[in-house]
Amino acid sequence: MKVPTRRPEEFLPLTPAMFHILLALADKERHGYHIMREVDERTNGNVKLGPGTLYGSIKRMMADGLIEELEERPDPELDDERRRYYRLTDFGFRVASAEAQRLEQMVRSARAKKLLPRTKAG
């Protein structure tokens, strides 16, 4: 695995596709199709990652050390053993977290400018 030498902030802002993939991998390891489905369901079908976008982003994130491929393959009886599973690295988690904080800050600014309704709690 590539050891990242850069700070998480240097990767920001992430592309929407990259952030969605990191979010999909935040709770568990998944294969490509599983990532695609998770993003589709989470965004109510508003974001549909195509194969080129998905694997292009995966390639870049692997090169940057944000995600890694699992060495062990799934049980052939449970899943296609040719599938490759990906998971978030510690560094990837930090980058995703930094991006989430950046977006949160932007949402806060938008709310202050009355572009968004105030939450009930706020």
Added chain:
Amino acid sequence: MNKNLSTEAKYFVWIYSILLLAYPREFRREYGPEMVRLVLDCQRDTYTISARRRLWLRTFFDLVRTAPRERLNNLRQENKLMRKLHPNLVAIGGCVLLILAAMLLLNYGRSHQVPSILLFGHVLDAVVFTGVVGNVIVFLLVKLTRLRPLRVAFWTFLIVTLVPALALTLIAGADPKINAPRVVVGYVVSFMFWYGLHWLWSNKLKASETV
């Protein structure tokens, strides 16, 4: 390929596997089988014809959008020497083309006994032609960049005007109508003119940025 898939879907997956050639070889080797597998999975999960057509369209547009990007990334990842050489090779190629165009013009003028168009003699006509055309090309290319006008004018003068002129003079032999003082004045006027144009353009750019 999956037996449960319709013939139409099988064709689509087959076509998609061929279209994957649009991606660079390394990318294809690494992710091609998975991409085909993904498309197969998507096919299996679409039940209506309209949904399937939407999927095909989306997949096709995704390919059109991402394949050039991967090709570009691949080019960028080539070794550093090639990356440095690339723009220089384009510039050298451009100069060679200009010299060739000038040579053809010169040859045409001589073989058809066309009188010199600019009254300077055929060699100078060709030089003027390369200078003007070359400078116009450089000017158009530089228009959108933020290079320094003096540097641009100087390098353009050297590469686009002086080098072809020397090459033409050496290859085409001495032209009896060449008059050294006039040539020098011509070069100075040409340099001042193009420098002025680059300078005006760069000032215009700065002014529009400060607004």
